[in-house]
Amino acid sequence: MQKIFILLLCLLSTITNAQERGISLQNNKTETPIVTGNTYAVIVGISNYKYIKPLSFADEDAKLFKEFLQSKAGGNVKEENILLLINDDAKASTHPRIRHWINDLKKPQKGDRVYFYFAGHGDAIDGDEYFFLLQDCDPAGDKNNYIGGMASVLQMYNIKSFIKNTLTDKGVQVVMIWDACRTNELPGGAEGMKNAQQGIAEKNNGEIMMLSASAGETALENNIYAHGHGLFTYYLIDALSGAADNIDVGGNGDGKVDMGELDTWVKMKVRNDAKNKFKSEQHPKFIYNTDVIISTLDEKFKQSWALQKQDNNNYVYNAPKTPRTASAIMDTMVTNLYNQCMYLIKLDSIEGNNGAEAMLTKMQQQYPTNNLTQEAEFNLAMEYINLAQDKINLYLSGLDITASTTVENNFKQKIQKTKGQTYYQSGNFITKAIDLLTATGNYDTTFIQQLIAKKNFFLGRSFYGNEGKVKLRKDAINYARIALQIQPNAAYTNHLLGLLYEQSNNLDSALYYERRAISLAPKWFNCTSLLGDIFRGKKIYDSALYYLKEALKLNTMWHL
Numbered sequence: 001m002q003k004i005f006i007l008l009l010c011l012l013s014t015i016t017n018a019q020e021r022g023i024s025l026q027n028n029k030t031e032t033p034i035v036t037g038n039t040y041a042v043i044v045g046i047s048n049y050k051y052i053k054p055l056s057f058a059d060e061d062a063k064l065f066k067e068f069l070q071s072k073a074g075g076n077v078k079e080e081n082i083l084l085l086i087n088d089d090a091k092a093s094t095h096p097r098i099r100h101w102i103n104d105l106k107k108p109q110k111g112d113r114v115y116f117y118f119a120g121h122g123d124a125i126d127g128d129e130y131f132f133l134l135q136d137c138d139p140a141g142d143k144n145n146y147i148g149g150m151a152s153v154l155q156m157y158n159i160k161s162f163i164k165n166t167l168t169d170k171g172v173q174v175v176m177i178w179d180a181c182r183t184n185e186l187p188g189g190a191e192g193m194k195n196a197q198q199g200i201a202e203k204n205n206g207e208i209m210m211l212s213a214s215a216g217e218t219a220l221e222n223n224i225y226a227h228g229h230g231l232f233t234y235y236l237i238d239a240l241s242g243a244a245d246n247i248d249v250g251g252n253g254d255g256k257v258d259m260g261e262l263d264t265w266v267k268m269k270v271r272n273d274a275k276n277k278f279k280s281e282q283h284p285k286f287i288y289n290t291d292v293i294i295s296t297l298d299e300k301f302k303q304s305w306a307l308q309k310q311d312n313n314n315y316v317y318n319a320p321k322t323p324r325t326a327s328a329i330m331d332t333m334v335t336n337l338y339n340q341c342m343y344l345i346k347l348d349s350i351e352g353n354n355g356a357e358a359m360l361t362k363m364q365q366q367y368p369t370n371n372l373t374q375e376a377e378f379n380l381a382m383e384y385i386n387l388a389q390d391k392i393n394l395y396l397s398g399l400d401i402t403a404s405t406t407v408e409n410n411f412k413q414k415i416q417k418t419k420g421q422t423y424y425q426s427g428n429f430i431t432k433a434i435d436l437l438t439a440t441g442n443y444d445t446t447f448i449q450q451l452i453a454k455k456n457f458f459l460g461r462s463f464y465g466n467e468g469k470v471k472l473r474k475d476a477i478n479y480a481r482i483a484l485q486i487q488p489n490a491a492y493t494n495h496l497l498g499l500l501y502e503q504s505n506n507l508d509s510a511l512y513y514e515r516r517a518i519s520l521a522p523k524w525f526n527c528t529s530l531l532g533d534i535f536r537g538k539k540i541y542d543s544a545l546y547y548l549k550e551a552l553k554l555n556t557m558w559h560l
Contacts, residue, residue: 037111039075041066041082042098044132044154046120048087051138051393055182057221058119059086061233065117065177068237073298081106090120091136092152092389093382096437099162099444100378110171116163116207118154119230122180123188124195130156131196132180136389140396141554142491142523143187150396150492152389156200158446164205173292174207176200179232181212182219187523190216201285208259208292210236210266211285220278227308231270232284239265240295241305255297259288337363338372345383350429356380377436384433388454391426395461395492396524424469427458449486456483457493464499476500491521498530502537510534525554 045062047055066084069077083101085094108114123143124130131146131153138152139145146153167174178200184190194216201211212219212232225234238244244265245251251261263286274282337359344356351357360380363373434451437443456479462469463476470476477500483493498514501507511534518527532548535541 037109037113038081039069039077039113039115040102040106040108041069041077041115041117042085042101043082043115043117044085044090044094044120045117046087046090046133046135048135049121049133050088050136051397052121052133053183053185055120055221056223057225057228057230058179058182060228061119061179061221061230062086062117064229064233064237068240068295068301069115071298071301073240073242073295073301075295088135090134091386092134093385094134095154095158096385096444096447097382098159099447103166104440108167108170108172111173113173113175114167115175115177116159117177117179119179119233121182121186122178122193122196122200123186124192124199125188127195127199127202128157130199132156132159133186136386136393138393138396139187140521140524141187142521143192144491144521145187145396145524147487147489147491147520150392150490152393156196157203158444160200160203160205162444163207168206175210175294176207177210177236179212179219179230181217182221182230184218193218197285201287204287209285209287210262211287212270212282214283214285217282218280220274220280220282222278224277231273231282232266235266235269235273236262237305238269238309241302242295242297245297256293257295257297258291258293259286260291262286262294263288334363334367334370334372337367338376341376342379345379348383348387350380350383350387356383374440378440381433381436384429384436385451387421388426388429388433388458391421391423391458392454392492396526422462422467422469423458423465424462424467427455427462430455430458453483453486453490453493456480456486457490457496460496460500464496464503473500473504489520491517491524491527494520495524495527495530498527498534502530502534505537507534507537511538523554525551528554 043062043066045059047057047059049055062084063086066082068074069082070079083098085097102108102114118132121133121137122131123133123139123146125143125146129147133139134152134154136152140151145151146155163174163176166172178197181193181197184193186192188195197211197213197215197217201209201215212230219230219232221228221230225231239262240257242255242257243249244257244261245253245255247253249268250264251257266284267286270282270284274280341356341359341363344350344354344359349355357380360373360376363370363376367373430451434448434455437451438448459470460476460479460483463471463473470479477497480493480496480500484490484497487493494513494517498510498517501510501513511531514527514531514534518524518531521527528547529551532544532546532551535544535547
């Protein structure tokens with residue numbers, strides 16, 4: 001009887017320890033190889049946000065994780081197998097770029113591993129609608145603007161669905177690292193931060209997940225960590241360099257770091273530092289069902305990481321970069337044309353005889369089936385989307401008509417250029433992007449529908465701006481209705497219909513759509529201001545004065 005009791009105690013202890021480490025016992029394995037095929041990584045890190053509070057070290061965290069992957073410890077991942085999007089590389093076109101890179105260029109197979117690493121701002125509307133905020137994201141103070149493609153975000157539900165349908169269902173191992181919720185000073189507030197973390201954790205499609213904090217907690221960052229890193233990523237790299245394998249801290253000393261060791265080490269170090277150094281709470285979360293090996297001991301990386309932690313210079317180990325090899329049929333002319341096209345895209349020199357469009361036309365005429373021509377088509381489509389998003393951002397901020405001196409001084413060149421870009425031109429950019437993306441035959445239908453809605457919004461809005469291309473109000477209203485049919489909860493399209501009806505003195509219809517708009521985006525001052533104008537037109541002056549005063553509170557630019 002005593003022996004049975006002891007056996008039961010041992011079994012209970014084993015179960016408890018395994019559950020605390022996040023392992024599902026039904027699928028637990030003693031050891032799984034690092035990876036049997038190739039390793040790929042999508043790494044996004046944004047500190048330099050354009051319209052919302054910047055972060056300090058998210059971009060450096062992303063670069064550090066890339067350095068780890070390229071070391072022997074991380075598997076010597078080749079340069080061409082890493083998509084690194086840092087700061088202004090991670091704009092509105094990020095989702096189709098990720099999809100294109102994985103589906104069309106890399107095509108992972110069963111036995112491969114794909115990392116998704118996100119460092120930056122995260123926010124949410126609720127537990128089902130959670131987002132990673134891109135560099136040009138401008139929610140205009142209202143979390144509802146994340147919906148419908150209005151603000152520049154990655155809708156993580158779509159990313160997770162893409163991971164399931166494209167990767168995990170086909171036997172590709174996916175590791176998602178989420179080091180995003182670094183502040184609650186976003187429109188979603190503390191609740192939004194909590195919902196973002198919960199949404200990422202609960203919507204699991206078979207991927208391994210590492211979250212920097214538990215629901216409702218802030219992911220800390222500070223310059224004391226190797227001259228500036230997030231607390232989570234710092235200890236993640238520390239663990240992967242071999243610290244978590246140390247027998248003295250619960251590792252097994254076999255020269256490898258598995259998920260169990262990683263889980264134990266990172267949780268312990270982050271929790272202790274958050275509490276003792278910052279008087280805060282941060283509890284990383286690891287979700288996995290097999291004890292997968294993530295890194296192997298590499299003395300060179302371990303030593304260089306130790307130097308980086310101690311010295312003022314960044315001595316992170318850089319693995320030799322493998323140049324991308326050109327196809328045998330690739331000649332100098334098409335390469336030169338491609339490079340010129342990419343240079344012009346970077347300069348935002350798109351249209352005209354000497355613009356990127358003209359360069360692409362030459363490539364399409366002379367090298368229609370060449371891989372570089374297809375890449376140029378895709379990259380130009382991405383730039384069309386980014387340029388259109390710039391126009392929407394100005395629209396959200398109210399700077400599409402006038403701009404304050406303060407803001408113009410900060411972004412003068414970009415604002416003036418985007419202000420000069422008409423709404424009709426923005427709609428034309430979206431049309432060209434749709435044509436280029438659909439021509440490949442491999443595209444995200446949901447994303448294309450969002451683009452179609454934006455295109456119709458731009459065309460309808462061009463009439464209100466008296467640009468002269470859309471000449472009839474009924475056509476503008478029809479464009480807006482098409483956009484609204486695709487995205488009925490898009491505040492900016494409801495607002496556009498309010499504008500169009502108010503302009504034609506159809507004040508009852510204007511009031512209907514503007515009330516819908518303000519219910520969807522209650523903190524967007526454009527809606528509040530127009531409601532004031534509508535009530536003034538209806539001679540309901542008390543309501544007009546109320547909404548105009550509210551608009552003044554919401555938009556401090558009017559005070560400058």
